[in-house]
Amino acid sequence: ATLTPEREKEFRAKLEEAVTAGYKVLQSGKSSLDAIEAAIRIMEDSPLFNAGKGAVFTNDGKNELDASIMDGKTLGAGAVAGLQRVKNPITLARAVMEKSEHVMMV
Known part of the structure; x- marks a missing residue:
C-alpha cells in the first residue's frame, strides 16, 4: 500500500513526539536507557x-x-517475547536486564 501524505504526516508527528520525549529525558539528566525507554513507550x-x-x-x-534493550556501557541486555498482557514490553525487557539473571524471558 502507498503511504498517503496525510498518513505520512501522522507517522512523522508521532515519531517527533517520541524523539522529543527521549530528548526531554536526556535534558533532565537521566540516562540514555531512560530516554530510549520513554521514546519506545510512545510508539508502543x-x-x-x-x-x-x-x-x-x-x-x-x-x-x-x-x-x-541493551546497555552499551555494561553490555547488559534484556528481552521479552510472546507477551499478551503487557502494555509496554520495553519496560519489562529493561526489568529483565536490570533485575533478573536472565537475558530473555518468554
Missing part, C-alpha cells in the same frame, strides 16, 4: 506502529509482543 502506545497497541495479530487472532 500508538496504533500507528507495529508495536504495542498497533501490533499485528497472530494466526490465532492475538497480539504477541516482543521487545529488547
Whole structure:
C-alpha cells in the first residue's frame, strides 16, 4: 500500500513526539536507557506502529509482543517475547536486564 501524505504526516508527528520525549529525558539528566525507554513507550502506545497497541495479530487472532534493550556501557541486555498482557514490553525487557539473571524471558 502507498503511504498517503496525510498518513505520512501522522507517522512523522508521532515519531517527533517520541524523539522529543527521549530528548526531554536526556535534558533532565537521566540516562540514555531512560530516554530510549520513554521514546519506545510512545510508539508502543500508538496504533500507528507495529508495536504495542498497533501490533499485528497472530494466526490465532492475538497480539504477541516482543521487545529488547541493551546497555552499551555494561553490555547488559534484556528481552521479552510472546507477551499478551503487557502494555509496554520495553519496560519489562529493561526489568529483565536490570533485575533478573536472565537475558530473555518468554
